[in-house]
């Protein structure tokens with residue numbers, strides 16, 4: 690049975706002993722995590738450690754094999770409510786390849802029920818010249834910029850960002866940092882996975898590392914993650 694959300698949840702995200710396996714292999718074995726509203730948590734871990742799996746699970750795209758979790762008080766099993774509170778940015782998801790960059794943003798606005806402002810957002814992420822290119826014709830860095838524009842459009846209070854700095858040039862990485870800081874200043878809660886500790890540390894209020902299916906370190910950002 691799915692429990693109702695508390696009237697005033699203390700946490701943006703709360704996970705208790707969450708595990709997830711694919712076939713016989715446990716990718717996440719025992720993840721317990723509490724994230725307060727407004728925190729920016731950077732997740733580190735080697736290739737295949739389970740970062741994307743954890744983000745997809747929090748976004749309601751995967752179910753935990755074991756354990757419990759809540760997003761703003763909503764049980765992870767209540768996927769519809771969870772998805773209403775979460776924006777997930779992953780390399781593979783979220784964009785429609787046959788739609789142009791602009792059409793993707795128009796569609797995102799309609800999906801969230803917010804006013805369309807695609808031209809302005811394409812300017813903000815330096816993608817205006819590619820407005821009429823199909824998403825599948827964009828380079829990976831340009832697709833990342835389009836994802837960033839989608840993030841700016843999303844009203845979701847919890848942002849889950851899978852490697853937001855990957856495949857970007859220096860200016861693009863700076864732009865991501867600027868937009869993340871702005872999102873945090875607006876009160877958003879952010880979980881981001883990264884292989885770039887120096888960049889992530891510039892915006893993270895806390896850092897954690899996934900290793901062997903568990904979170905091995907949850908430390909304040911100032912102490913470093915490596």
Ligand SMILES: Nc1ncnc2c1ncn2[C@@H]1O[C@H](COP(=O)(O)OP(=O)(O)OP(=O)(O)O)[C@@H](O)[C@H]1O
Nearest residue numbers: 711712716734735736737738739740741742743882
């Ligand atoms: N849908 C799936 N079916 C089977 N195995 C999967 C699935 N999704 C992920 N895995 C496996 O789970 C493990 C963790 O993958 P995941 O993508 O979460 O790692 P990651 O930490 O994000 O890695 P990277 O840093 O390389 O992006 C990998 O061994 C991967 O092959």
